[in-house]
Amino acid sequence: GQQLNQSPQSMFIQEGEDVSMNCTSSSIFNTWLWYKQDPGEGPVLLIALYKAGELTSNGRLTAQFGITRKDSFLNISASIPSDVGIYFCAGPDSNYQLIWGAGTKLIIKP
């Protein structure tokens, strides 16, 4: 079946640094979604992308829908402590069921 591969698996960053993470698939997706999950909570939608090449921002977050439709990128500028958490990419498969990557865990260096 379709799979989403996220990298990196985890990131240690210092406050103020920019962050980049990506999500790739061997098959085409028509929608890319980026969610953030904090401990003990459900995923919260950050950005939704519906069109190849689309670049969308939400505050300090920017995500892009790759032109091949097989990848997506999420960037966070000037990271702050509340950015800590797990970031998931997700997309509907050919049956319109939402499938998810394994997540990128963001950790702030003390």
Next chain:
Amino acid sequence: DAGVTQSPTHLIKTRGQQVTLRCSPKSGHDTVSWYQQALGQGPQFIFQYYEEEERQRGNFPDRFSGHQYPNYSSELNVNALLLGDSALYLCASSFGPAPFNQPQHFGDGTRLSIL
């Protein structure tokens, strides 16, 4: 505007028992999807309910069943619990079924532990 609410927040059961988890969708949403999230992994789709019927199902055994009520709230039932059923169970709601059901909004989940 209430978001997706799930109950209970935590539950401990033993192997072989049965469990029922509950979900109220976000106001204005009519479709409910259930996911299982094992520790350290992304959520996995269990099934989706729309108009009180199961519309889609992921790769889960028949021990997992559900129900949707006329007010759009939903239940997830799991019979004959196994140790491997220990996970966070997430409910998500949306307006309209697949393929029109993106994006989905999630509740905070029920943490189910099987002893």
